[in-house]
Structure formats: C-alpha cells, structure tokens
Amino acid sequence: LELGMSLQDFVYEFGDGDTKAVQVGGASGFLVPRKKFIDTAIGYEGKLVGISLPTGGSMMLFNSSRSMFNVLDNYLEFFREESCGQCTPCRVGCQQLLLGIKAVKAGKKPASYLDKLLKLTETMQLTAKCGLGQSVANSFSSIVENFREEMIY
Numbered sequence: 001l002e003l004g005m006s007l008q009d010f011v012y013e014f015g016d017g018d019t020k021a022v023q024v025g026g027a028s029g030f031l032v033p034r035k036k037f038i039d040t041a042i043g044y045e046g047k048l049v050g051i052s053l054p055t056g057g058s059m060m061l062f063n064s065s066r067s068m069f070n071v072l073d074n075y076l077e078f079f080r081e082e083s084c085g086q087c088t089p090c091r092v093g094c095q096q097l098l099l100g101i102k103a104v105k106a107g108k109k110p111a112s113y114l115d116k117l118l119k120l121t122e123t124m125q126l127t128a129k130c131g132l133g134q135s136v137a138n139s140f141s142s143i144v145e146n147f148r149e150e151m152i153y
Helices: 007-014 068-082 088-105 113-127 131-146
Strands: 019-024 030-033 059-063
Touching (some): 068 088, 113 131
Antiparallel strands (some): 019 030, 019 059
16 A cells, blocks of 8 residues: 555555445544545545545445445444443443434434534534544544435435
C-alpha cells in the first residue's frame, strides 16, 4: 500500500470493479463513497472534506451488494459492546444510535430523525471521555451522509 495513492487507484488495483465504498481506518474511521475515490489519498496527509484521513493500516472494500445499513448496524453493535460504560455520552449514545437507525429502517421514526442522530454523534465527539466514544461519529456520519437512502425504510 503506497502512501499518497488515490483510493481510485487502490480500488482499481485491489478491488473487483464493483466497489461502492471503502472504509478507511476500521470501524472508527471514515467510509468513503465511490464518487470521492479520486479526490481522496491514502496516508497521513490524505484529505476528505478537510478531515485528515490516516488509514491506521485498515482498508475495507464494500461492493454494490453490501447494505450500508447493515455495515452501520454492525459497527454500532460493536461500539455498544465495547463501551466501558463509564461515561454517559458513550454508554447511552451508542445505544440510542443503534435503536435510532433501527427505528428509521423499520419506519417507526421519520427519515429526518437521522439528523437528530447526527447531532447526537457531535455531542458524543465533544463529551465522551475516551477515543471510542469520540470516534463513533466518524463512521456514523460518513455512512449516513453518503448512504442516507439505505438507512430509510
């Protein structure tokens, strides 16, 4: 993996041609949609909408058959399980995010509820005591903002 390589080149070399998104930096990293591959570089200086994009050595490629709702649901289950429970923003926030996306997907909450959940991730980023609670916003916001239609019933 060459630093400075665009995600477009990375996907061309390692993907199967059907890649719709790349998760950079694991579950606590950012999900980059296909439309941003060419503008996003791998490495310490890569930029995604002004945010530094270090890989941490982890890159996951998702093809068009993969549900981004299921990806986010899986990540939130992980964060909920891994939360130590010490601080309220992480303990309650992870649970509420998980319940929230399931309620939207089931049609029990309107699609606009996703905006409230995005605000919750901002609060978690500012107030959680550790990196786990602070990093939930990375994957949550990048998935919801880029694949909102897959979150809705």
